[in-house]
Amino acid sequence: MKIRVGMGFDVHELEAGRNFYLGGMPLPDAPKGAVGHSDADVLIHAICDALLGAANLRDIGFHFSNTDNRWKNMDSTFFLKEVTRLVHEKGWRIGNVDCTICLEKPKVNPHIPAMKKILAPLMDITEDDVSIKATTNEKLGYVGREEGVCAYAVALIQKE
Template sequence: MTQLSDIRIGHGYDAHRFAEPEDQRPLMLGGVHIPHDRGLLAHSDGDALIHALCDALLGALGRGDIGRHFPDNDASYKDVDSCVLLTQVMSMVHKEGWRLVNTDLTILAQEPRMSPHIEAMREQMAGLLSVSAECVNVKASTTEGMGFVGRREGIETHAVVLLGR
């Protein structure tokens, strides 16, 4: 029988504004390059989906947030591949005796269209998380033109995780 002390949930959120086209930053989400004329502005590669996932995992562990572990004033994280950050967070998860049961991830973006890239994101993150792709759900929506996402100023992401002993 599963005890309540054997499971933990975590929630993560992240949002980044789009960089200017002349910055020539690639748009990375879920460890996948998404063809678009603008990437996300950030100290790292700007992968808001992986950042939200890291926050959810750290939250489930009771270890703060991504900024605590990978501060944006640390030059060693400048333009870092967020997959590296997720790998380090998963090392903490495993070191503390936990495993990912599943994660549910949401991308809010007016543009570009995400559906052609969802499966690649699931596969990429499943590999980084050491789980099967069926344990990683990625979905996307628009905000019907409302807010900063609707005005095409940036992208917002949410993540929920369930950890088990």
């Protein structure tokens, strides 16, 4: 069996008065929302980059440019479905993803089970194959000042 790993990272500015999407779902208790061309779902964007990197398929910006109006306000679950299709087309299957979200508010942990229910089927894997962790930045930097949110993801893909 052949395996590969990929790493993804994404960051978005936070702004009051915007909806906040994370892991394919809105977080209604968020005081600010992420700014971006699409729905600015930082977690899904990091996962997409990890999967694309593992499969040597460039990055999310190459496939879904933020200058292309087709992707304006797009639900990022669409991107993850398409990335999964691209990975499968190259003969790879997703083994697992491990993610970390860096955000001061709101608390992410109560939402993790619902995010896993959304993300796992988009990647044709089980919820047990999706690890999502959350941390604050201990009030340091742009995350600590609640100016932005970032996410990291690592993905393992495999083929016979």
